[in-house]
Amino acid sequence: MTTKVLTKKASGLSYDSKRPVWKEKPSLLYQSIKAVVLVLFSVSILAPMLLVVSTSLADNEQLVAAGGFVMWPERPTLEAYEIIFRGPLVLQSLGVSLFITVVGTLLALFVTITMAYATSRSVLFGRPVILAILFTLLFAPGLIPSFLMIRELGLLDSLWSLILPGAFGAFNFVVMRSFFMNIPGELIESARIDGASDWQILWKIVLPLSKAVVAVVGLFYAVGFWNSFFNALLYINDHSKWPIQLLLRNFVVQGSGAADQLGITTSPPPQSIQMAVVVVALVPILMVYPFLQKHFAKGVITGAVKG
Protein backbone atom coordinates (compact mmCIF):
# COMPACT_ATOMS: atom_id res chain seq x y z
CA MET A 1 0.00 0.00 0.00
CA THR A 2 1.06 3.53 -0.65
CA THR A 3 2.31 5.68 2.17
CA LYS A 4 2.19 8.91 0.22
CA VAL A 5 0.30 11.63 2.00
CA LEU A 6 -2.47 12.87 -0.21
CA THR A 7 -5.03 15.39 0.92
CA LYS A 8 -6.99 15.29 -2.26
CA LYS A 9 -10.69 15.41 -1.73
CA ALA A 10 -12.79 12.59 -3.03
CA SER A 11 -16.47 13.34 -3.31
CA GLY A 12 -16.61 16.05 -0.73
CA LEU A 13 -15.19 13.94 2.02
CA SER A 14 -11.57 14.56 2.68
CA TYR A 15 -9.46 11.49 3.08
CA ASP A 16 -5.92 11.03 4.02
CA SER A 17 -4.34 8.18 2.19
CA LYS A 18 -1.78 7.59 4.91
CA ARG A 19 -2.63 4.59 7.01
CA PRO A 20 -2.91 5.57 10.66
CA VAL A 21 -0.55 3.70 12.94
CA TRP A 22 -3.34 2.01 14.87
CA LYS A 23 -4.88 0.52 11.77
CA GLU A 24 -3.53 -2.92 11.01
CA LYS A 25 -2.51 -3.75 7.49
CA PRO A 26 -5.34 -5.79 5.99
CA SER A 27 -4.52 -9.38 5.22
CA LEU A 28 -4.28 -10.57 1.66
CA LEU A 29 -7.60 -12.36 2.03
CA TYR A 30 -9.47 -9.19 3.01
CA GLN A 31 -7.78 -7.26 0.26
CA SER A 32 -8.75 -9.76 -2.38
CA ILE A 33 -12.34 -10.10 -1.17
CA LYS A 34 -12.71 -6.33 -1.32
CA ALA A 35 -11.15 -6.18 -4.77
CA VAL A 36 -13.38 -8.94 -6.09
CA VAL A 37 -16.55 -7.26 -4.80
CA LEU A 38 -15.67 -3.87 -6.23
CA VAL A 39 -14.49 -5.25 -9.57
CA LEU A 40 -17.54 -7.48 -9.99
CA PHE A 41 -19.91 -4.64 -9.16
CA SER A 42 -18.16 -2.30 -11.60
CA VAL A 43 -18.04 -4.86 -14.38
CA SER A 44 -21.71 -5.69 -13.94
CA ILE A 45 -22.48 -2.03 -14.55
CA LEU A 46 -20.07 -1.39 -17.40
CA ALA A 47 -20.38 -4.65 -19.35
CA PRO A 48 -24.04 -4.24 -20.40
CA MET A 49 -23.33 -0.69 -21.52
CA LEU A 50 -20.33 -1.77 -23.56
CA LEU A 51 -22.34 -4.64 -25.05
CA VAL A 52 -25.18 -2.35 -26.07
CA VAL A 53 -23.00 0.37 -27.56
CA SER A 54 -20.77 -2.13 -29.38
CA THR A 55 -23.68 -4.08 -30.78
CA SER A 56 -25.31 -0.90 -32.06
CA LEU A 57 -22.11 -0.06 -33.92
CA ALA A 58 -21.29 -3.51 -35.22
CA ASP A 59 -21.76 -4.33 -38.85
CA ASN A 60 -24.01 -7.04 -40.17
CA GLU A 61 -21.34 -9.56 -40.94
CA GLN A 62 -19.82 -9.54 -37.49
CA LEU A 63 -23.22 -9.68 -35.81
CA VAL A 64 -24.31 -12.69 -37.77
CA ALA A 65 -21.01 -14.41 -37.11
CA ALA A 66 -21.24 -13.65 -33.40
CA GLY A 67 -24.86 -14.70 -33.20
CA GLY A 68 -26.41 -11.39 -32.18
CA PHE A 69 -24.09 -9.65 -29.75
CA VAL A 70 -20.59 -8.30 -29.86
CA MET A 71 -18.42 -6.86 -27.14
CA TRP A 72 -16.31 -4.90 -29.58
CA PRO A 73 -17.24 -3.74 -33.09
CA GLU A 74 -14.47 -4.72 -35.49
CA ARG A 75 -15.69 -2.51 -38.31
CA PRO A 76 -17.81 0.19 -36.63
CA THR A 77 -20.68 1.45 -38.72
CA LEU A 78 -23.48 3.91 -38.12
CA GLU A 79 -25.88 1.96 -40.29
CA ALA A 80 -28.28 1.19 -37.45
CA TYR A 81 -28.45 4.86 -36.53
CA GLU A 82 -29.07 5.87 -40.12
CA ILE A 83 -31.99 3.50 -40.16
CA ILE A 84 -33.63 4.65 -36.93
CA PHE A 85 -33.25 8.29 -37.92
CA ARG A 86 -34.68 7.68 -41.40
CA GLY A 87 -38.23 7.26 -40.15
CA PRO A 88 -39.94 10.02 -38.18
CA LEU A 89 -40.63 8.07 -34.98
CA VAL A 90 -37.27 8.24 -33.21
CA LEU A 91 -36.64 11.84 -34.18
CA GLN A 92 -40.11 12.83 -33.04
CA SER A 93 -39.73 11.10 -29.72
CA LEU A 94 -36.35 12.72 -29.17
CA GLY A 95 -37.95 16.07 -29.92
CA VAL A 96 -40.70 15.36 -27.41
CA SER A 97 -38.24 14.30 -24.73
CA LEU A 98 -36.06 17.32 -25.37
CA PHE A 99 -39.06 19.63 -25.20
CA ILE A 100 -40.44 18.26 -21.95
CA THR A 101 -36.96 18.18 -20.43
CA VAL A 102 -36.04 21.75 -21.29
CA VAL A 103 -39.43 23.36 -20.64
CA GLY A 104 -40.08 21.17 -17.63
CA THR A 105 -36.74 21.90 -16.02
CA LEU A 106 -37.05 25.65 -16.51
CA LEU A 107 -40.57 25.66 -15.14
CA ALA A 108 -39.67 23.41 -12.22
CA LEU A 109 -36.68 25.57 -11.35
CA PHE A 110 -38.87 28.67 -11.40
CA VAL A 111 -41.50 27.11 -9.13
CA THR A 112 -38.92 25.61 -6.78
CA ILE A 113 -36.70 28.69 -6.51
CA THR A 114 -39.55 31.11 -5.84
CA MET A 115 -41.12 28.77 -3.30
CA ALA A 116 -37.82 27.97 -1.59
CA TYR A 117 -36.82 31.62 -1.35
CA ALA A 118 -40.19 32.78 -0.08
CA THR A 119 -40.23 30.15 2.66
CA SER A 120 -36.57 30.57 3.58
CA ARG A 121 -37.38 33.83 5.39
CA SER A 122 -39.89 34.26 8.13
CA VAL A 123 -42.97 35.12 6.18
CA LEU A 124 -46.72 35.09 6.51
CA PHE A 125 -48.17 31.60 5.87
CA GLY A 126 -44.61 30.25 5.61
CA ARG A 127 -45.04 27.46 8.13
CA PRO A 128 -48.31 26.00 6.88
CA VAL A 129 -47.02 26.06 3.31
CA ILE A 130 -43.83 24.24 4.32
CA LEU A 131 -45.85 21.64 6.18
CA ALA A 132 -48.13 21.23 3.18
CA ILE A 133 -45.05 20.59 1.03
CA LEU A 134 -43.42 18.14 3.44
CA PHE A 135 -46.66 16.19 3.65
CA THR A 136 -46.28 15.34 -0.03
CA LEU A 137 -43.27 13.27 0.98
CA LEU A 138 -45.40 11.06 3.20
CA PHE A 139 -48.56 10.57 1.23
CA ALA A 140 -49.52 10.23 -2.40
CA PRO A 141 -52.92 11.22 -3.76
CA GLY A 142 -53.08 8.00 -5.76
CA LEU A 143 -52.95 7.03 -9.37
CA ILE A 144 -56.64 7.21 -10.23
CA PRO A 145 -57.39 10.67 -8.77
CA SER A 146 -54.24 12.06 -10.42
CA PHE A 147 -55.35 10.62 -13.73
CA LEU A 148 -58.85 12.07 -13.33
CA MET A 149 -57.33 15.47 -12.54
CA ILE A 150 -55.26 15.46 -15.73
CA ARG A 151 -58.37 14.47 -17.65
CA GLU A 152 -60.43 17.22 -16.02
CA LEU A 153 -57.77 19.74 -16.98
CA GLY A 154 -58.06 18.54 -20.58
CA LEU A 155 -54.40 17.56 -20.69
CA LEU A 156 -54.77 14.00 -21.99
CA ASP A 157 -52.62 13.58 -25.09
CA SER A 158 -51.01 16.94 -24.40
CA LEU A 159 -47.31 17.31 -23.68
CA TRP A 160 -48.21 19.44 -20.68
CA SER A 161 -49.44 16.30 -18.96
CA LEU A 162 -45.80 15.20 -18.94
CA ILE A 163 -44.53 18.55 -17.70
CA LEU A 164 -46.90 19.98 -15.12
CA PRO A 165 -47.14 17.03 -12.70
CA GLY A 166 -43.34 17.06 -12.44
CA ALA A 167 -42.97 20.80 -12.04
CA PHE A 168 -42.23 20.69 -8.33
CA GLY A 169 -40.51 18.18 -6.10
CA ALA A 170 -40.48 18.32 -2.32
CA PHE A 171 -36.97 16.87 -2.05
CA ASN A 172 -35.53 19.44 -4.44
CA PHE A 173 -37.40 22.11 -2.55
CA VAL A 174 -35.78 21.02 0.72
CA VAL A 175 -32.31 21.06 -0.85
CA MET A 176 -32.86 24.50 -2.35
CA ARG A 177 -34.40 25.99 0.76
CA SER A 178 -31.70 24.78 3.12
CA PHE A 179 -29.14 26.33 0.80
CA PHE A 180 -30.97 29.66 0.75
CA MET A 181 -31.20 29.63 4.53
CA ASN A 182 -27.44 29.46 4.77
CA ILE A 183 -27.06 32.75 2.91
CA PRO A 184 -26.18 35.38 5.54
CA GLY A 185 -29.23 37.39 6.53
CA GLU A 186 -27.18 40.60 6.66
CA LEU A 187 -26.69 40.52 2.90
CA ILE A 188 -30.41 40.42 2.37
CA GLU A 189 -31.20 42.97 5.06
CA SER A 190 -28.74 45.49 3.69
CA ALA A 191 -30.16 45.12 0.20
CA ARG A 192 -33.62 45.62 1.60
CA ILE A 193 -32.50 48.79 3.37
CA ASP A 194 -31.12 50.01 0.06
CA GLY A 195 -34.64 49.66 -1.28
CA ALA A 196 -34.37 46.43 -3.26
CA SER A 197 -37.59 44.51 -3.74
CA ASP A 198 -37.78 40.82 -2.84
CA TRP A 199 -37.66 39.89 -6.54
CA GLN A 200 -34.53 41.97 -7.01
CA ILE A 201 -32.92 40.42 -3.96
CA LEU A 202 -33.70 36.94 -5.25
CA TRP A 203 -32.45 37.68 -8.74
CA LYS A 204 -29.41 39.86 -7.98
CA ILE A 205 -28.16 38.53 -4.65
CA VAL A 206 -29.50 35.11 -3.79
CA LEU A 207 -29.33 33.40 -7.18
CA PRO A 208 -25.76 34.46 -8.05
CA LEU A 209 -24.69 32.92 -4.74
CA SER A 210 -26.64 29.74 -5.41
CA LYS A 211 -25.37 28.69 -8.81
CA ALA A 212 -24.17 25.31 -7.56
CA VAL A 213 -27.44 24.31 -5.95
CA VAL A 214 -29.46 25.60 -8.89
CA ALA A 215 -27.28 23.50 -11.19
CA VAL A 216 -27.73 20.38 -9.07
CA VAL A 217 -31.47 20.76 -8.65
CA GLY A 218 -31.84 21.65 -12.32
CA LEU A 219 -29.92 18.53 -13.35
CA PHE A 220 -32.05 16.42 -11.03
CA TYR A 221 -35.22 17.76 -12.58
CA ALA A 222 -33.80 17.35 -16.08
CA VAL A 223 -32.84 13.72 -15.47
CA GLY A 224 -36.29 13.11 -14.00
CA PHE A 225 -38.08 14.56 -17.02
CA TRP A 226 -35.83 12.75 -19.48
CA ASN A 227 -36.34 9.44 -17.69
CA SER A 228 -40.07 9.65 -17.05
CA PHE A 229 -41.99 6.98 -18.80
CA PHE A 230 -45.06 6.17 -16.76
CA ASN A 231 -46.79 9.52 -17.18
CA ALA A 232 -46.53 9.09 -20.93
CA LEU A 233 -47.96 5.58 -20.68
CA LEU A 234 -50.89 7.01 -18.71
CA TYR A 235 -51.62 10.19 -20.56
CA ILE A 236 -50.33 9.91 -24.15
CA ASN A 237 -51.94 7.77 -26.83
CA ASP A 238 -50.79 9.61 -29.90
CA HIS A 239 -47.62 7.93 -31.28
CA SER A 240 -46.23 11.21 -32.52
CA LYS A 241 -46.14 12.51 -28.92
CA TRP A 242 -44.31 9.57 -27.36
CA PRO A 243 -41.17 10.51 -25.44
CA ILE A 244 -38.08 8.40 -26.07
CA GLN A 245 -38.60 6.30 -22.93
CA LEU A 246 -42.02 5.13 -24.05
CA LEU A 247 -40.67 4.38 -27.50
CA LEU A 248 -37.90 2.39 -25.88
CA ARG A 249 -40.37 0.47 -23.77
CA ASN A 250 -42.64 -0.37 -26.65
CA PHE A 251 -39.95 -1.29 -29.16
CA VAL A 252 -37.18 -2.75 -27.08
CA VAL A 253 -38.64 -3.98 -23.80
CA GLN A 254 -41.84 -5.24 -25.35
CA GLY A 255 -40.32 -5.71 -28.78
CA SER A 256 -43.62 -5.05 -30.50
CA GLY A 257 -43.10 -4.71 -34.21
CA ALA A 258 -40.22 -2.28 -34.01
CA ALA A 259 -39.12 -2.94 -37.54
CA ASP A 260 -42.56 -2.43 -39.04
CA GLN A 261 -43.24 0.81 -37.26
CA LEU A 262 -39.85 2.23 -38.02
CA GLY A 263 -40.46 1.40 -41.66
CA ILE A 264 -37.54 -0.97 -41.80
CA THR A 265 -37.46 -3.58 -44.49
CA THR A 266 -33.73 -3.94 -44.91
CA SER A 267 -31.51 -6.65 -43.64
CA PRO A 268 -29.59 -5.49 -40.54
CA PRO A 269 -30.51 -7.68 -37.62
CA PRO A 270 -33.05 -6.07 -35.32
CA GLN A 271 -30.60 -6.34 -32.44
CA SER A 272 -28.38 -3.53 -33.61
CA ILE A 273 -31.41 -1.36 -34.33
CA GLN A 274 -32.82 -1.94 -30.87
CA MET A 275 -29.43 -1.23 -29.39
CA ALA A 276 -29.22 2.01 -31.32
CA VAL A 277 -32.49 3.15 -29.75
CA VAL A 278 -31.14 2.22 -26.31
CA VAL A 279 -27.98 4.21 -26.96
CA VAL A 280 -29.96 7.22 -28.12
CA ALA A 281 -31.80 7.24 -24.79
CA LEU A 282 -28.61 6.60 -22.84
CA VAL A 283 -26.26 9.15 -24.35
CA PRO A 284 -27.86 12.33 -22.94
CA ILE A 285 -27.58 10.92 -19.42
CA LEU A 286 -23.94 10.00 -19.99
CA MET A 287 -23.37 13.53 -21.24
CA VAL A 288 -24.69 15.26 -18.14
CA TYR A 289 -23.25 12.70 -15.75
CA PRO A 290 -19.86 14.43 -15.36
CA PHE A 291 -21.68 17.62 -14.34
CA LEU A 292 -23.82 15.75 -11.86
CA GLN A 293 -20.67 14.22 -10.45
CA LYS A 294 -18.81 17.46 -10.22
CA HIS A 295 -21.45 18.69 -7.84
CA PHE A 296 -21.42 15.63 -5.60
CA ALA A 297 -17.92 16.81 -4.85
CA LYS A 298 -19.23 20.04 -3.44
CA GLY A 299 -21.20 18.06 -0.97
CA VAL A 300 -24.38 19.84 -1.88
CA ILE A 301 -26.34 16.65 -1.95
CA THR A 302 -24.85 14.88 1.00
CA GLY A 303 -25.13 18.06 3.02
CA ALA A 304 -28.79 18.30 2.24
CA VAL A 305 -29.39 14.65 2.92
CA LYS A 306 -27.95 15.09 6.36
CA GLY A 307 -30.38 17.97 6.69
Added chain:
Amino acid sequence: MSKKQARSQGGPVLRKSFRSRLRRDKQMLLMMVPGVLFLLLFFYIPILGNVIAFQDYQPYLGIGDSLWVGWQNFADLFINPDFVHAFWNTLYLAAWQLVFLFPVPLILALIVDSLMSPRIRKVFQSIAYLPHFLSWVLVIAFFQQMLGGAGFINNSLRQLGMDTIPFMTNPDTFPVLVVVQMIWKDAGWAMIIFLAALATIDVSLYEAAAADGAGRWRRVWHVTLPGLRPVIILLLILRIGDILSVGFEQFILQRDAVGAGAAEVLDTFTYYTGIVGGGWSSGAAAGLAKGVVSLLLIWGANKLAHKFGEDGIFAKKVG
Protein backbone atom coordinates in the same frame (compact mmCIF):
# COMPACT_ATOMS: atom_id res chain seq x y z
CA MET B 1 -29.36 26.97 9.36
CA SER B 2 -30.47 26.89 12.91
CA LYS B 3 -33.89 28.13 13.72
CA LYS B 4 -32.58 31.14 15.54
CA GLN B 5 -30.61 32.25 12.56
CA ALA B 6 -33.53 31.78 10.24
CA ARG B 7 -35.69 33.92 12.41
CA SER B 8 -33.22 36.73 12.72
CA GLN B 9 -33.09 36.97 8.95
CA GLY B 10 -36.69 37.91 8.55
CA GLY B 11 -36.34 41.08 10.55
CA PRO B 12 -37.76 41.64 14.00
CA VAL B 13 -40.45 39.15 14.85
CA LEU B 14 -42.61 41.57 16.72
CA ARG B 15 -46.31 41.01 16.76
CA LYS B 16 -47.35 43.06 13.83
CA SER B 17 -50.88 43.34 12.63
CA PHE B 18 -51.94 40.87 9.96
CA ARG B 19 -52.51 43.69 7.53
CA SER B 20 -49.06 45.19 7.89
CA ARG B 21 -47.43 41.76 7.62
CA LEU B 22 -49.47 41.17 4.48
CA ARG B 23 -48.15 44.41 3.06
CA ARG B 24 -44.59 43.60 4.07
CA ASP B 25 -44.72 40.06 2.61
CA LYS B 26 -46.69 40.90 -0.52
CA GLN B 27 -43.94 39.95 -2.94
CA MET B 28 -42.96 36.86 -1.00
CA LEU B 29 -46.54 35.67 -1.03
CA LEU B 30 -46.65 36.25 -4.77
CA MET B 31 -43.60 34.01 -5.08
CA MET B 32 -45.44 31.23 -3.31
CA VAL B 33 -48.30 31.32 -5.80
CA PRO B 34 -46.82 29.00 -8.47
CA GLY B 35 -45.85 26.40 -5.89
CA VAL B 36 -49.13 26.60 -4.05
CA LEU B 37 -51.00 26.30 -7.34
CA PHE B 38 -48.98 23.19 -8.11
CA LEU B 39 -49.72 21.69 -4.70
CA LEU B 40 -53.43 22.33 -5.11
CA LEU B 41 -53.74 21.06 -8.68
CA PHE B 42 -51.53 18.00 -8.49
CA PHE B 43 -51.66 17.06 -4.86
CA TYR B 44 -54.42 18.38 -2.62
CA ILE B 45 -57.33 18.47 -5.07
CA PRO B 46 -56.48 14.95 -6.31
CA ILE B 47 -56.46 13.84 -2.66
CA LEU B 48 -60.06 15.04 -2.45
CA GLY B 49 -60.68 13.14 -5.68
CA ASN B 50 -60.31 9.99 -3.60
CA VAL B 51 -63.99 10.38 -2.69
CA ILE B 52 -64.67 8.23 -5.73
CA ALA B 53 -63.38 5.33 -3.66
CA PHE B 54 -66.67 5.66 -1.76
CA GLN B 55 -68.76 5.98 -4.91
CA ASP B 56 -69.80 3.90 -7.84
CA TYR B 57 -67.98 6.35 -10.07
CA GLN B 58 -69.16 6.63 -13.65
CA PRO B 59 -67.13 8.92 -15.91
CA TYR B 60 -70.23 10.21 -17.74
CA LEU B 61 -71.87 11.14 -14.43
CA GLY B 62 -68.81 12.69 -12.84
CA ILE B 63 -68.00 12.94 -9.16
CA GLY B 64 -71.06 15.08 -8.46
CA ASP B 65 -73.71 12.65 -9.72
CA SER B 66 -72.14 9.24 -9.15
CA LEU B 67 -73.86 7.03 -6.61
CA TRP B 68 -72.54 6.82 -3.04
CA VAL B 69 -71.76 3.31 -1.90
CA GLY B 70 -69.91 3.97 1.35
CA TRP B 71 -67.36 1.30 2.23
CA GLN B 72 -68.66 -1.17 -0.33
CA ASN B 73 -65.64 -0.82 -2.66
CA PHE B 74 -63.27 -1.63 0.17
CA ALA B 75 -65.39 -4.58 1.28
CA ASP B 76 -65.34 -5.89 -2.29
CA LEU B 77 -61.57 -5.52 -2.46
CA PHE B 78 -60.94 -7.69 0.55
CA ILE B 79 -62.84 -10.58 -0.96
CA ASN B 80 -61.32 -10.03 -4.40
CA PRO B 81 -58.68 -12.78 -4.78
CA ASP B 82 -56.66 -10.65 -7.22
CA PHE B 83 -56.37 -7.85 -4.68
CA VAL B 84 -55.53 -10.21 -1.84
CA HIS B 85 -52.87 -11.79 -4.01
CA ALA B 86 -51.45 -8.39 -4.97
CA PHE B 87 -51.36 -7.42 -1.30
CA TRP B 88 -49.48 -10.53 -0.12
CA ASN B 89 -47.20 -10.42 -3.12
CA THR B 90 -46.33 -6.82 -2.28
CA LEU B 91 -45.40 -7.79 1.26
CA TYR B 92 -43.45 -10.82 0.01
CA LEU B 93 -41.40 -8.73 -2.40
CA ALA B 94 -40.94 -6.01 0.21
CA ALA B 95 -39.53 -8.56 2.64
CA TRP B 96 -37.04 -9.67 -0.01
CA GLN B 97 -35.99 -6.09 -0.52
CA LEU B 98 -35.66 -5.38 3.17
CA VAL B 99 -33.51 -8.44 3.84
CA PHE B 100 -31.33 -8.54 0.73
CA LEU B 101 -31.36 -5.01 -0.63
CA PHE B 102 -30.96 -2.93 2.49
CA PRO B 103 -27.56 -4.22 3.67
CA VAL B 104 -25.82 -3.97 0.28
CA PRO B 105 -25.16 -0.20 0.21
CA LEU B 106 -23.91 -0.38 3.78
CA ILE B 107 -21.45 -3.14 2.93
CA LEU B 108 -20.29 -1.30 -0.18
CA ALA B 109 -19.81 1.87 1.86
CA LEU B 110 -17.74 0.04 4.46
CA ILE B 111 -15.52 -1.39 1.73
CA VAL B 112 -15.12 1.94 -0.06
CA ASP B 113 -14.46 3.74 3.19
CA SER B 114 -11.68 1.32 4.02
CA LEU B 115 -9.88 1.94 0.72
CA MET B 116 -6.64 3.78 1.10
CA SER B 117 -6.28 5.02 -2.43
CA PRO B 118 -8.41 8.07 -3.22
CA ARG B 119 -8.15 7.33 -6.90
CA ILE B 120 -9.65 3.85 -6.69
CA ARG B 121 -12.32 5.21 -4.40
CA LYS B 122 -13.20 7.89 -6.88
CA VAL B 123 -13.26 5.62 -9.91
CA PHE B 124 -15.49 3.13 -8.15
CA GLN B 125 -17.88 5.81 -6.96
CA SER B 126 -18.12 7.24 -10.48
CA ILE B 127 -19.12 3.86 -11.82
CA ALA B 128 -21.41 2.92 -8.97
CA TYR B 129 -23.50 6.11 -8.98
CA LEU B 130 -24.15 6.04 -12.72
CA PRO B 131 -27.06 3.57 -12.96
CA HIS B 132 -29.08 5.65 -10.49
CA PHE B 133 -29.55 8.21 -13.24
CA LEU B 134 -30.79 5.74 -15.83
CA SER B 135 -34.52 5.25 -16.31
CA TRP B 136 -36.13 1.98 -15.34
CA VAL B 137 -36.92 1.43 -19.00
CA LEU B 138 -33.22 1.55 -19.80
CA VAL B 139 -32.34 -0.68 -16.85
CA ILE B 140 -34.83 -3.32 -17.91
CA ALA B 141 -33.60 -3.02 -21.48
CA PHE B 142 -30.04 -3.67 -20.30
CA PHE B 143 -31.12 -6.65 -18.26
CA GLN B 144 -33.05 -8.01 -21.19
CA GLN B 145 -30.06 -7.71 -23.47
CA MET B 146 -27.87 -9.48 -20.94
CA LEU B 147 -30.20 -12.05 -19.39
CA GLY B 148 -33.27 -12.23 -21.63
CA GLY B 149 -34.26 -15.22 -23.72
CA ALA B 150 -32.49 -13.74 -26.73
CA GLY B 151 -29.94 -11.97 -24.57
CA PHE B 152 -26.20 -12.21 -24.45
CA ILE B 153 -25.84 -14.95 -21.85
CA ASN B 154 -28.54 -17.22 -23.18
CA ASN B 155 -27.25 -16.65 -26.67
CA SER B 156 -23.82 -17.75 -25.59
CA LEU B 157 -25.25 -20.78 -23.78
CA ARG B 158 -27.12 -21.73 -26.92
CA GLN B 159 -23.99 -21.46 -29.02
CA LEU B 160 -22.21 -23.73 -26.58
CA GLY B 161 -25.05 -26.19 -27.00
CA MET B 162 -26.33 -25.79 -23.44
CA ASP B 163 -29.83 -25.17 -22.10
CA THR B 164 -30.94 -21.60 -21.71
CA ILE B 165 -31.89 -20.15 -18.35
CA PRO B 166 -35.14 -18.13 -18.15
CA PHE B 167 -33.75 -15.40 -15.87
CA MET B 168 -36.31 -12.83 -16.91
CA THR B 169 -39.45 -14.92 -17.25
CA ASN B 170 -39.35 -17.41 -14.38
CA PRO B 171 -41.98 -16.35 -11.82
CA ASP B 172 -40.29 -18.35 -9.04
CA THR B 173 -37.03 -16.46 -9.25
CA PHE B 174 -38.67 -13.11 -9.94
CA PRO B 175 -37.98 -11.72 -6.43
CA VAL B 176 -34.27 -12.42 -6.93
CA LEU B 177 -34.31 -10.70 -10.30
CA VAL B 178 -36.09 -7.68 -8.86
CA VAL B 179 -33.63 -7.33 -5.99
CA VAL B 180 -30.65 -7.74 -8.31
CA GLN B 181 -32.03 -5.04 -10.58
CA MET B 182 -32.53 -2.72 -7.63
CA ILE B 183 -29.03 -3.37 -6.37
CA TRP B 184 -27.64 -2.72 -9.84
CA LYS B 185 -29.54 0.54 -10.19
CA ASP B 186 -29.47 2.09 -6.73
CA ALA B 187 -27.05 0.39 -4.33
CA GLY B 188 -24.18 2.61 -5.42
CA TRP B 189 -26.23 5.72 -4.96
CA ALA B 190 -27.60 4.62 -1.60
CA MET B 191 -24.00 4.13 -0.51
CA ILE B 192 -23.45 7.90 -0.67
CA ILE B 193 -25.46 8.51 2.50
CA PHE B 194 -23.55 5.88 4.46
CA LEU B 195 -20.26 7.28 3.19
CA ALA B 196 -21.21 10.75 4.35
CA ALA B 197 -22.20 9.36 7.75
CA LEU B 198 -18.97 7.33 7.99
CA ALA B 199 -16.97 10.48 7.38
CA THR B 200 -18.54 12.13 10.42
CA ILE B 201 -17.41 9.41 12.83
CA ASP B 202 -14.65 10.74 15.03
CA VAL B 203 -11.36 9.05 14.14
CA SER B 204 -10.18 9.27 17.73
CA LEU B 205 -12.88 6.76 18.65
CA TYR B 206 -11.26 4.22 16.35
CA GLU B 207 -7.89 5.12 17.68
CA ALA B 208 -8.99 4.68 21.28
CA ALA B 209 -10.67 1.38 20.46
CA ALA B 210 -7.55 0.15 18.72
CA ALA B 211 -5.43 1.24 21.66
CA ASP B 212 -7.71 -0.84 23.87
CA GLY B 213 -6.96 -3.80 21.68
CA ALA B 214 -10.10 -3.92 19.54
CA GLY B 215 -9.49 -5.57 16.20
CA ARG B 216 -11.02 -4.72 12.88
CA TRP B 217 -14.39 -6.39 13.42
CA ARG B 218 -14.78 -5.18 16.99
CA ARG B 219 -14.18 -1.65 15.80
CA VAL B 220 -16.85 -2.07 13.12
CA TRP B 221 -19.25 -3.46 15.71
CA HIS B 222 -18.55 -1.03 18.55
CA VAL B 223 -17.66 2.18 16.72
CA THR B 224 -18.83 2.15 13.10
CA LEU B 225 -22.27 0.64 13.48
CA PRO B 226 -23.28 2.75 16.52
CA GLY B 227 -22.05 5.79 14.59
CA LEU B 228 -24.27 4.86 11.68
CA ARG B 229 -27.28 4.07 13.85
CA PRO B 230 -29.22 7.31 13.23
CA VAL B 231 -28.78 7.01 9.47
CA ILE B 232 -29.70 3.34 9.44
CA ILE B 233 -32.84 4.04 11.44
CA LEU B 234 -33.77 6.98 9.24
CA LEU B 235 -33.41 4.89 6.10
CA LEU B 236 -35.32 2.00 7.65
CA ILE B 237 -38.23 4.29 8.47
CA LEU B 238 -38.28 5.61 4.94
CA ARG B 239 -38.18 2.05 3.64
CA ILE B 240 -41.07 1.05 5.86
CA GLY B 241 -43.12 3.98 4.61
CA ASP B 242 -42.30 2.85 1.10
CA ILE B 243 -42.88 -0.81 1.74
CA LEU B 244 -46.19 -0.99 -0.10
CA SER B 245 -44.73 0.78 -3.13
CA VAL B 246 -41.95 -1.75 -3.77
CA GLY B 247 -41.09 -0.37 -7.23
CA PHE B 248 -43.89 0.43 -9.56
CA GLU B 249 -42.21 1.09 -12.92
CA GLN B 250 -40.00 -1.93 -12.51
CA PHE B 251 -43.04 -4.18 -12.13
CA ILE B 252 -45.22 -2.66 -14.78
CA LEU B 253 -42.37 -3.05 -17.26
CA GLN B 254 -41.92 -6.73 -16.48
CA ARG B 255 -45.44 -7.86 -15.72
CA ASP B 256 -46.00 -9.02 -19.29
CA ALA B 257 -42.84 -11.08 -19.33
CA VAL B 258 -43.23 -12.84 -16.01
CA GLY B 259 -46.99 -12.79 -15.56
CA ALA B 260 -49.36 -11.21 -13.06
CA GLY B 261 -48.85 -14.06 -10.64
CA ALA B 262 -45.35 -12.96 -9.75
CA ALA B 263 -45.34 -9.28 -10.66
CA GLU B 264 -48.72 -8.03 -9.47
CA VAL B 265 -48.30 -5.57 -6.63
CA LEU B 266 -50.75 -3.03 -5.17
CA ASP B 267 -49.72 -0.30 -7.59
CA THR B 268 -50.00 -2.44 -10.68
CA PHE B 269 -53.35 -3.75 -9.41
CA THR B 270 -54.56 -0.15 -9.13
CA TYR B 271 -53.35 0.62 -12.62
CA TYR B 272 -54.78 -2.43 -14.32
CA THR B 273 -58.07 -2.40 -12.43
CA GLY B 274 -58.67 1.33 -12.53
CA ILE B 275 -57.16 2.72 -15.68
CA VAL B 276 -56.86 -0.25 -18.00
CA GLY B 277 -60.00 -2.01 -16.79
CA GLY B 278 -62.12 1.06 -16.14
CA GLY B 279 -62.90 0.05 -12.56
CA TRP B 280 -62.30 3.58 -11.37
CA SER B 281 -63.79 3.22 -7.95
CA SER B 282 -62.17 -0.05 -6.94
CA GLY B 283 -58.85 1.18 -8.31
CA ALA B 284 -59.16 4.35 -6.28
CA ALA B 285 -60.13 2.35 -3.20
CA ALA B 286 -57.04 0.16 -3.57
CA GLY B 287 -54.85 3.23 -4.06
CA LEU B 288 -56.33 5.04 -1.08
CA ALA B 289 -56.01 2.02 1.19
CA LYS B 290 -52.38 1.72 0.22
CA GLY B 291 -51.70 5.43 0.79
CA VAL B 292 -53.31 5.46 4.22
CA VAL B 293 -51.58 2.28 5.37
CA SER B 294 -48.22 3.64 4.18
CA LEU B 295 -48.80 6.85 6.11
CA LEU B 296 -49.67 4.89 9.25
CA LEU B 297 -46.59 2.71 8.82
CA ILE B 298 -44.25 5.67 8.49
CA TRP B 299 -45.90 7.37 11.46
CA GLY B 300 -45.62 4.24 13.57
CA ALA B 301 -42.02 3.64 12.58
CA ASN B 302 -41.17 7.19 13.49
CA LYS B 303 -42.84 6.81 16.89
CA LEU B 304 -40.79 3.70 17.43
CA ALA B 305 -37.61 5.53 16.49
CA HIS B 306 -38.39 8.23 19.06
CA LYS B 307 -38.86 5.49 21.65
CA PHE B 308 -35.33 4.33 20.91
CA GLY B 309 -34.06 7.86 21.36
CA GLU B 310 -33.49 8.60 17.70
CA ASP B 311 -34.60 11.58 15.68
CA GLY B 312 -36.38 9.64 12.96
CA ILE B 313 -37.64 11.71 10.09
CA PHE B 314 -39.66 14.41 11.75
CA ALA B 315 -37.83 15.48 14.84
CA LYS B 316 -39.86 18.66 15.13
CA LYS B 317 -37.28 20.49 13.11
CA VAL B 318 -39.64 21.91 10.54
CA GLY B 319 -39.27 25.62 9.94
